[in-house]
Amino acid sequence: MVMSLALEQVTNLTYEQQELIKNMSTNLQVIADISQADVFIDCLLPGGKTAIVVAEANPNTAPSLYQESVLGQVALEEAEPGVLFCLKNGKPVIGSRGISQENIVMQQDIVPITDCDGKPIAVLIKERDISETIRNERKVKSLMETTNSQERQKLVQSLVIQEIHHRVKNNLQVISSLLRLQMRRSSSKEVREVFEDSLSRISSMALVHNYLAKDGLEEVDVKFVMGQIGTLLVSSSVIPGQNIQVFVHGESLFLPSDKATSLALVVNELIQNGIKHAFHSRESGRIEITINSRKQMVYLIVSDNGSGMTVQPNDLQSSSLGLQLVRMLVEEELDGVLSFFPSTRGTKVSIMFPIRDKVME
Numbered sequence: 001m002v003m004s005l006a007l008e009q010v011t012n013l014t015y016e017q018q019e020l021i022k023n024m025s026t027n028l029q030v031i032a033d034i035s036q037a038d039v040f041i042d043c044l045l046p047g048g049k050t051a052i053v054v055a056e057a058n059p060n061t062a063p064s065l066y067q068e069s070v071l072g073q074v075a076l077e078e079a080e081p082g083v084l085f086c087l088k089n090g091k092p093v094i095g096s097r098g099i100s101q102e103n104i105v106m107q108q109d110i111v112p113i114t115d116c117d118g119k120p121i122a123v124l125i126k127e128r129d130i131s132e133t134i135r136n137e138r139k140v141k142s143l144m145e146t147t148n149s150q151e152r153q154k155l156v157q158s159l160v161i162q163e164i165h166h167r168v169k170n171n172l173q174v175i176s177s178l179l180r181l182q183m184r185r186s187s188s189k190e191v192r193e194v195f196e197d198s199l200s201r202i203s204s205m206a207l208v209h210n211y212l213a214k215d216g217l218e219e220v221d222v223k224f225v226m227g228q229i230g231t232l233l234v235s236s237s238v239i240p241g242q243n244i245q246v247f248v249h250g251e252s253l254f255l256p257s258d259k260a261t262s263l264a265l266v267v268n269e270l271i272q273n274g275i276k277h278a279f280h281s282r283e284s285g286r287i288e289i290t291i292n293s294r295k296q297m298v299y300l301i302v303s304d305n306g307s308g309m310t311v312q313p314n315d316l317q318s319s320s321l322g323l324q325l326v327r328m329l330v331e332e333e334l335d336g337v338l339s340f341f342p343s344t345r346g347t348k349v350s351i352m353f354p355i356r357d358k359v360m361e
Protein backbone atom coordinates (compact mmCIF):
# COMPACT_ATOMS: atom_id res chain seq x y z
CA MET A 1 0.00 0.00 0.00
CA VAL A 2 1.31 3.45 -0.82
CA MET A 3 1.02 6.16 1.75
CA SER A 4 2.18 9.71 1.46
CA LEU A 5 2.23 12.75 3.65
CA ALA A 6 1.20 16.32 2.93
CA LEU A 7 4.52 17.51 1.58
CA GLU A 8 3.91 21.23 2.01
CA GLN A 9 3.78 20.79 5.80
CA VAL A 10 7.19 19.27 6.17
CA THR A 11 9.51 20.75 3.60
CA ASN A 12 10.45 24.02 2.03
CA LEU A 13 10.20 22.83 -1.53
CA THR A 14 8.70 24.85 -4.36
CA TYR A 15 5.31 23.90 -5.79
CA GLU A 16 6.92 22.32 -8.87
CA GLN A 17 9.33 20.31 -6.78
CA GLN A 18 6.47 19.04 -4.61
CA GLU A 19 4.49 18.03 -7.68
CA LEU A 20 7.49 16.07 -8.91
CA ILE A 21 7.72 14.13 -5.66
CA LYS A 22 3.96 13.50 -5.60
CA ASN A 23 4.16 12.15 -9.12
CA MET A 24 6.92 9.82 -8.07
CA SER A 25 4.84 8.64 -5.07
CA THR A 26 2.06 7.48 -7.35
CA ASN A 27 4.48 5.01 -8.94
CA LEU A 28 5.95 3.82 -5.67
CA GLN A 29 3.81 0.68 -5.38
CA VAL A 30 4.89 -0.61 -8.79
CA ILE A 31 8.50 0.05 -7.89
CA ALA A 32 8.07 -1.86 -4.61
CA ASP A 33 6.38 -4.76 -6.40
CA ILE A 34 8.89 -5.15 -9.20
CA SER A 35 11.90 -4.89 -6.91
CA GLN A 36 10.33 -7.03 -4.15
CA ALA A 37 11.45 -4.42 -1.68
CA ASP A 38 10.14 -1.76 0.68
CA VAL A 39 10.59 1.65 -0.91
CA PHE A 40 10.49 5.11 0.60
CA ILE A 41 10.85 8.72 -0.40
CA ASP A 42 12.66 10.93 2.09
CA CYS A 43 13.01 14.72 2.00
CA LEU A 44 15.45 17.01 3.76
CA LEU A 45 13.98 19.01 6.62
CA PRO A 46 14.85 22.69 7.07
CA GLY A 47 18.17 22.97 8.87
CA GLY A 48 19.68 20.26 6.70
CA LYS A 49 20.46 17.84 9.52
CA THR A 50 17.42 15.57 9.39
CA ALA A 51 15.32 13.81 6.79
CA ILE A 52 11.66 12.77 6.90
CA VAL A 53 9.85 9.87 5.25
CA VAL A 54 7.16 11.39 3.01
CA ALA A 55 6.00 8.31 1.10
CA GLU A 56 6.28 4.56 1.48
CA ALA A 57 5.20 1.36 -0.24
CA ASN A 58 5.50 -2.25 0.91
CA PRO A 59 5.82 -4.96 -1.74
CA ASN A 60 2.92 -7.24 -2.60
CA THR A 61 5.37 -9.66 -4.15
CA ALA A 62 7.49 -10.39 -1.07
CA PRO A 63 7.23 -10.09 2.70
CA SER A 64 7.81 -6.56 3.95
CA LEU A 65 10.67 -5.74 6.28
CA TYR A 66 8.37 -3.51 8.28
CA GLN A 67 5.38 -4.36 10.42
CA GLU A 68 4.40 -0.77 10.91
CA SER A 69 4.38 2.35 8.84
CA VAL A 70 7.41 4.63 9.15
CA LEU A 71 5.71 7.50 7.38
CA GLY A 72 6.51 10.82 9.03
CA GLN A 73 9.47 9.36 10.90
CA VAL A 74 12.42 11.70 11.16
CA ALA A 75 15.91 10.35 10.54
CA LEU A 76 18.96 11.97 12.10
CA GLU A 77 22.28 12.14 10.33
CA GLU A 78 23.82 9.68 12.82
CA ALA A 79 21.17 7.04 12.14
CA GLU A 80 20.89 7.48 8.36
CA PRO A 81 24.13 9.02 7.16
CA GLY A 82 23.65 7.54 3.68
CA VAL A 83 20.27 9.20 3.24
CA LEU A 84 21.56 12.59 4.34
CA PHE A 85 24.65 12.25 2.15
CA CYS A 86 22.56 11.46 -0.91
CA LEU A 87 20.05 14.24 -0.15
CA LYS A 88 22.77 16.86 0.19
CA ASN A 89 25.16 15.75 -2.53
CA GLY A 90 22.87 14.10 -5.03
CA LYS A 91 25.09 11.01 -5.21
CA PRO A 92 23.70 7.49 -5.01
CA VAL A 93 24.59 5.14 -2.15
CA ILE A 94 24.20 1.59 -3.39
CA GLY A 95 24.59 -1.81 -1.78
CA SER A 96 24.92 -0.95 1.92
CA ARG A 97 24.02 -3.80 4.19
CA GLY A 98 22.49 -3.41 7.58
CA ILE A 99 19.91 -4.60 10.05
CA SER A 100 16.33 -3.40 9.67
CA GLN A 101 14.21 -2.05 12.52
CA GLU A 102 12.73 -5.53 12.76
CA ASN A 103 16.15 -7.17 12.98
CA ILE A 104 16.37 -8.61 9.48
CA VAL A 105 19.54 -8.43 7.37
CA MET A 106 18.81 -6.09 4.50
CA GLN A 107 20.39 -4.24 1.65
CA GLN A 108 19.70 -0.55 1.28
CA ASP A 109 20.04 1.40 -1.98
CA ILE A 110 19.56 5.14 -2.09
CA VAL A 111 19.26 7.24 -5.26
CA PRO A 112 18.58 10.97 -5.56
CA ILE A 113 15.42 12.42 -7.05
CA THR A 114 16.33 15.64 -8.83
CA ASP A 115 14.26 18.54 -10.13
CA CYS A 116 14.48 19.86 -13.69
CA ASP A 117 17.61 21.84 -12.81
CA GLY A 118 19.31 18.68 -11.57
CA LYS A 119 19.10 19.73 -7.93
CA PRO A 120 18.44 16.88 -5.46
CA ILE A 121 15.05 17.41 -3.79
CA ALA A 122 14.44 13.99 -2.27
CA VAL A 123 15.80 10.44 -2.25
CA LEU A 124 14.30 7.12 -3.24
CA ILE A 125 15.28 4.37 -0.80
CA LYS A 126 14.95 0.68 -1.47
CA GLU A 127 15.31 -1.86 1.34
CA ARG A 128 15.33 -5.55 0.66
CA ASP A 129 15.60 -8.67 2.84
CA ILE A 130 18.86 -10.41 1.93
CA SER A 131 19.08 -12.99 4.71
CA GLU A 132 18.80 -15.74 2.12
CA THR A 133 21.55 -14.24 -0.05
CA ILE A 134 23.79 -14.02 3.00
CA ARG A 135 23.13 -17.65 3.85
CA ASN A 136 24.03 -18.67 0.33
CA GLU A 137 27.15 -16.51 0.34
CA ARG A 138 28.28 -18.29 3.47
CA LYS A 139 27.71 -21.63 1.80
CA VAL A 140 29.64 -20.56 -1.29
CA LYS A 141 32.45 -19.32 0.94
CA SER A 142 32.72 -22.58 2.81
CA LEU A 143 32.55 -24.28 -0.56
CA MET A 144 35.61 -22.37 -1.72
CA GLU A 145 37.39 -23.34 1.46
CA THR A 146 36.46 -27.00 1.38
CA THR A 147 38.96 -29.23 -0.29
CA ASN A 148 37.19 -32.46 0.51
CA SER A 149 35.49 -33.30 -2.77
CA GLN A 150 32.63 -35.24 -1.21
CA GLU A 151 31.75 -32.36 1.05
CA ARG A 152 32.06 -29.96 -1.86
CA GLN A 153 29.61 -31.98 -3.87
CA LYS A 154 27.15 -32.04 -1.00
CA LEU A 155 27.33 -28.27 -0.62
CA VAL A 156 26.85 -27.64 -4.35
CA GLN A 157 23.89 -29.98 -4.34
CA SER A 158 22.24 -28.26 -1.40
CA LEU A 159 22.78 -24.83 -3.01
CA VAL A 160 21.22 -25.95 -6.27
CA ILE A 161 18.29 -27.61 -4.55
CA GLN A 162 17.64 -24.54 -2.46
CA GLU A 163 17.72 -22.33 -5.52
CA ILE A 164 15.22 -24.57 -7.31
CA HIS A 165 12.84 -24.60 -4.38
CA HIS A 166 13.13 -20.88 -4.15
CA ARG A 167 12.16 -20.47 -7.80
CA VAL A 168 9.28 -22.90 -7.48
CA LYS A 169 8.05 -20.95 -4.47
CA ASN A 170 8.25 -17.68 -6.40
CA ASN A 171 6.43 -19.18 -9.36
CA LEU A 172 3.66 -20.45 -7.12
CA GLN A 173 3.36 -16.96 -5.69
CA VAL A 174 3.00 -15.51 -9.18
CA ILE A 175 0.36 -18.10 -10.12
CA SER A 176 -1.61 -17.30 -6.97
CA SER A 177 -1.49 -13.58 -7.70
CA LEU A 178 -2.71 -14.20 -11.25
CA LEU A 179 -5.61 -16.35 -10.04
CA ARG A 180 -6.53 -13.81 -7.40
CA LEU A 181 -6.57 -11.05 -10.01
CA GLN A 182 -8.79 -13.12 -12.29
CA MET A 183 -11.05 -14.07 -9.40
CA ARG A 184 -11.71 -10.42 -8.60
CA ARG A 185 -13.01 -9.86 -12.11
CA SER A 186 -15.89 -12.25 -11.65
CA SER A 187 -19.08 -11.42 -9.78
CA SER A 188 -20.36 -15.01 -9.84
CA LYS A 189 -20.18 -16.77 -6.47
CA GLU A 190 -19.66 -20.13 -8.13
CA VAL A 191 -16.71 -18.93 -10.20
CA ARG A 192 -15.13 -17.35 -7.14
CA GLU A 193 -15.49 -20.62 -5.21
CA VAL A 194 -13.71 -22.55 -7.95
CA PHE A 195 -10.87 -20.03 -7.88
CA GLU A 196 -10.68 -20.26 -4.10
CA ASP A 197 -10.37 -24.04 -4.29
CA SER A 198 -7.49 -23.73 -6.73
CA LEU A 199 -5.85 -21.06 -4.59
CA SER A 200 -6.02 -23.28 -1.52
CA ARG A 201 -4.46 -26.16 -3.47
CA ILE A 202 -1.61 -23.92 -4.53
CA SER A 203 -1.15 -22.60 -0.97
CA SER A 204 -0.79 -26.13 0.34
CA MET A 205 1.87 -26.93 -2.25
CA ALA A 206 3.57 -23.63 -1.42
CA LEU A 207 3.72 -24.59 2.26
CA VAL A 208 5.75 -27.67 1.35
CA HIS A 209 8.08 -25.53 -0.74
CA ASN A 210 8.41 -22.90 1.96
CA TYR A 211 9.59 -25.63 4.24
CA LEU A 212 12.12 -26.87 1.70
CA ALA A 213 13.35 -23.46 0.61
CA LYS A 214 13.91 -22.30 4.16
CA ASP A 215 16.92 -24.42 4.98
CA GLY A 216 17.67 -26.17 1.74
CA LEU A 217 16.41 -29.38 3.28
CA GLU A 218 15.54 -32.29 1.08
CA GLU A 219 12.88 -33.88 3.27
CA VAL A 220 9.74 -32.36 4.71
CA ASP A 221 8.15 -32.94 8.09
CA VAL A 222 4.64 -33.69 6.86
CA LYS A 223 3.15 -33.56 10.33
CA PHE A 224 4.31 -29.98 10.67
CA VAL A 225 3.05 -29.03 7.20
CA MET A 226 -0.35 -30.64 7.86
CA GLY A 227 -0.72 -28.53 10.98
CA GLN A 228 0.02 -25.45 8.89
CA ILE A 229 -2.50 -26.47 6.21
CA GLY A 230 -5.14 -26.98 8.91
CA THR A 231 -4.52 -23.55 10.42
CA LEU A 232 -4.55 -21.90 7.00
CA LEU A 233 -7.80 -23.56 5.92
CA VAL A 234 -9.60 -22.87 9.19
CA SER A 235 -8.60 -19.21 9.11
CA SER A 236 -9.57 -18.77 5.47
CA SER A 237 -12.73 -20.83 5.07
CA VAL A 238 -14.60 -21.35 8.32
CA ILE A 239 -17.78 -19.26 8.54
CA PRO A 240 -17.74 -16.66 11.33
CA GLY A 241 -19.50 -17.94 14.44
CA GLN A 242 -18.60 -21.55 13.71
CA ASN A 243 -15.87 -23.21 15.75
CA ILE A 244 -14.04 -25.87 13.75
CA GLN A 245 -10.76 -27.21 15.06
CA VAL A 246 -8.14 -29.28 13.29
CA PHE A 247 -5.88 -31.58 15.32
CA VAL A 248 -2.84 -33.44 14.08
CA HIS A 249 -1.73 -36.48 16.08
CA GLY A 250 1.23 -38.79 15.73
CA GLU A 251 4.94 -38.47 15.32
CA SER A 252 6.86 -36.25 12.94
CA LEU A 253 7.26 -37.95 9.61
CA PHE A 254 9.89 -36.88 7.10
CA LEU A 255 9.10 -37.54 3.45
CA PRO A 256 10.84 -36.57 0.19
CA SER A 257 9.38 -33.47 -1.42
CA ASP A 258 7.31 -35.20 -4.14
CA LYS A 259 5.51 -37.48 -1.67
CA ALA A 260 5.15 -34.61 0.78
CA THR A 261 3.52 -32.43 -1.90
CA SER A 262 1.06 -35.17 -2.87
CA LEU A 263 0.18 -35.79 0.75
CA ALA A 264 -0.22 -32.06 1.42
CA LEU A 265 -2.70 -31.85 -1.47
CA VAL A 266 -4.63 -34.89 -0.23
CA VAL A 267 -4.89 -33.49 3.28
CA ASN A 268 -5.85 -30.09 1.88
CA GLU A 269 -8.85 -31.64 0.07
CA LEU A 270 -9.94 -33.76 3.02
CA ILE A 271 -9.78 -30.94 5.56
CA GLN A 272 -11.53 -28.64 3.14
CA ASN A 273 -14.30 -31.19 2.66
CA GLY A 274 -14.72 -31.47 6.40
CA ILE A 275 -15.02 -27.71 6.75
CA LYS A 276 -17.31 -27.37 3.72
CA HIS A 277 -19.63 -30.37 4.02
CA ALA A 278 -19.54 -32.00 7.46
CA PHE A 279 -20.77 -29.30 9.79
CA HIS A 280 -23.78 -27.70 8.09
CA SER A 281 -25.77 -25.68 10.62
CA ARG A 282 -23.59 -26.89 13.47
CA GLU A 283 -21.79 -24.61 15.85
CA SER A 284 -18.66 -26.65 16.25
CA GLY A 285 -16.74 -29.56 14.83
CA ARG A 286 -13.47 -31.43 15.05
CA ILE A 287 -11.29 -32.69 12.26
CA GLU A 288 -8.56 -35.09 13.37
CA ILE A 289 -5.55 -36.21 11.43
CA THR A 290 -3.53 -39.13 12.70
CA ILE A 291 -0.20 -40.11 11.20
CA ASN A 292 1.48 -43.41 11.96
CA SER A 293 4.34 -45.18 10.37
CA ARG A 294 5.52 -48.70 10.87
CA LYS A 295 8.65 -49.89 9.07
CA GLN A 296 8.24 -48.75 5.48
CA MET A 297 4.45 -48.19 5.68
CA VAL A 298 2.66 -44.92 6.38
CA TYR A 299 -0.91 -44.84 7.72
CA LEU A 300 -2.91 -41.65 7.68
CA ILE A 301 -6.44 -41.14 8.94
CA VAL A 302 -8.49 -38.00 8.45
CA SER A 303 -11.78 -38.02 10.32
CA ASP A 304 -14.47 -35.56 11.29
CA ASN A 305 -17.34 -35.74 13.77
CA GLY A 306 -19.85 -34.21 11.34
CA SER A 307 -22.95 -35.39 9.53
CA GLY A 308 -21.30 -38.04 7.38
CA MET A 309 -21.28 -38.39 3.61
CA THR A 310 -24.57 -38.71 1.80
CA VAL A 311 -23.02 -39.64 -1.53
CA GLN A 312 -21.34 -42.95 -2.24
CA PRO A 313 -17.61 -42.21 -2.33
CA ASN A 314 -17.18 -44.71 -5.14
CA ASP A 315 -19.61 -43.16 -7.61
CA LEU A 316 -18.72 -39.53 -7.31
CA GLN A 317 -20.00 -37.16 -9.92
CA SER A 318 -17.49 -35.82 -12.35
CA SER A 319 -18.40 -32.30 -11.26
CA SER A 320 -16.62 -32.71 -7.95
CA LEU A 321 -12.91 -32.56 -8.39
CA GLY A 322 -11.74 -32.88 -4.78
CA LEU A 323 -12.12 -36.59 -4.06
CA GLN A 324 -11.11 -37.53 -7.59
CA LEU A 325 -7.89 -35.65 -7.04
CA VAL A 326 -7.43 -37.43 -3.70
CA ARG A 327 -7.94 -40.83 -5.31
CA MET A 328 -5.56 -40.08 -8.14
CA LEU A 329 -2.84 -38.78 -5.81
CA VAL A 330 -3.13 -41.69 -3.38
CA GLU A 331 -3.25 -44.41 -6.01
CA GLU A 332 -0.91 -43.03 -8.65
CA GLU A 333 1.49 -40.71 -6.88
CA LEU A 334 1.78 -42.45 -3.54
CA ASP A 335 1.13 -46.01 -4.81
CA GLY A 336 -1.26 -46.37 -1.92
CA VAL A 337 -4.77 -47.40 -1.00
CA LEU A 338 -7.66 -45.09 -0.13
CA SER A 339 -10.68 -46.21 1.91
CA PHE A 340 -13.76 -44.40 3.17
CA PHE A 341 -15.62 -45.21 6.36
CA PRO A 342 -18.71 -43.02 6.25
CA SER A 343 -21.15 -43.16 9.15
CA THR A 344 -23.86 -40.99 10.61
CA ARG A 345 -21.40 -39.81 13.25
CA GLY A 346 -18.93 -38.47 10.75
CA THR A 347 -16.58 -39.40 7.96
CA LYS A 348 -13.32 -41.27 8.26
CA VAL A 349 -10.89 -41.56 5.38
CA SER A 350 -7.87 -43.80 5.60
CA ILE A 351 -4.77 -43.74 3.44
CA MET A 352 -2.01 -46.29 3.44
CA PHE A 353 1.16 -46.17 1.36
CA PRO A 354 4.74 -47.45 1.37
CA ILE A 355 7.82 -45.24 1.45
CA ARG A 356 10.36 -46.50 -1.00
CA ASP A 357 14.09 -46.53 -0.18
CA LYS A 358 13.25 -46.18 3.47
CA VAL A 359 15.96 -47.53 5.70
CA MET A 360 14.05 -49.72 8.11
CA GLU A 361 14.99 -49.33 11.74
Ligand SMILES: Nc1ncnc2c1ncn2[C@@H]1O[C@H](COP(=O)(O)OP(=O)(O)OP(=O)(O)O)[C@@H](O)[C@H]1O
Pocket (backbone or CB within 6 Å): 197, 269, 273, 274, 276, 277, 278, 304, 306, 307, 308, 309, 310, 311, 316, 319, 320, 321, 322, 323, 324, 347
Ligand atom coordinates in the same frame (compact mmCIF):
# COMPACT_ATOMS: atom_id res chain seq x y z
N1 LIG B 1 -16.24 -34.85 5.28
C1 LIG B 1 -17.39 -34.89 4.58
N2 LIG B 1 -18.57 -34.83 5.24
C2 LIG B 1 -19.73 -34.83 4.54
N3 LIG B 1 -19.81 -34.91 3.19
C3 LIG B 1 -18.66 -34.98 2.50
C4 LIG B 1 -17.40 -34.97 3.15
N4 LIG B 1 -16.44 -35.07 2.20
C5 LIG B 1 -17.07 -35.12 1.02
N5 LIG B 1 -18.42 -35.07 1.17
C6 LIG B 1 -19.42 -35.16 0.09
O1 LIG B 1 -18.79 -35.70 -1.05
C7 LIG B 1 -18.94 -34.81 -2.16
C8 LIG B 1 -17.73 -34.88 -3.04
O2 LIG B 1 -16.60 -34.28 -2.44
P1 LIG B 1 -15.49 -33.60 -3.36
O3 LIG B 1 -14.39 -33.12 -2.51
O4 LIG B 1 -15.14 -34.57 -4.42
O5 LIG B 1 -16.24 -32.41 -4.07
P2 LIG B 1 -16.64 -30.98 -3.49
O6 LIG B 1 -16.02 -30.77 -2.16
O7 LIG B 1 -18.10 -30.84 -3.59
O8 LIG B 1 -15.99 -30.02 -4.56
P3 LIG B 1 -14.43 -29.68 -4.74
O9 LIG B 1 -13.67 -30.47 -3.73
O10 LIG B 1 -14.11 -30.08 -6.12
O11 LIG B 1 -14.32 -28.24 -4.51
C9 LIG B 1 -19.19 -33.46 -1.55
O12 LIG B 1 -19.90 -32.64 -2.41
C10 LIG B 1 -19.97 -33.81 -0.30
O13 LIG B 1 -21.33 -33.97 -0.59
Ligand SMILES: [Mg+2]
Pocket (backbone or CB within 6 Å): 269, 272, 273, 321, 322, 323
Ligand atom coordinates in the same frame (compact mmCIF):
# COMPACT_ATOMS: atom_id res chain seq x y z
MG1 LIG C 1 -13.94 -31.08 -1.86
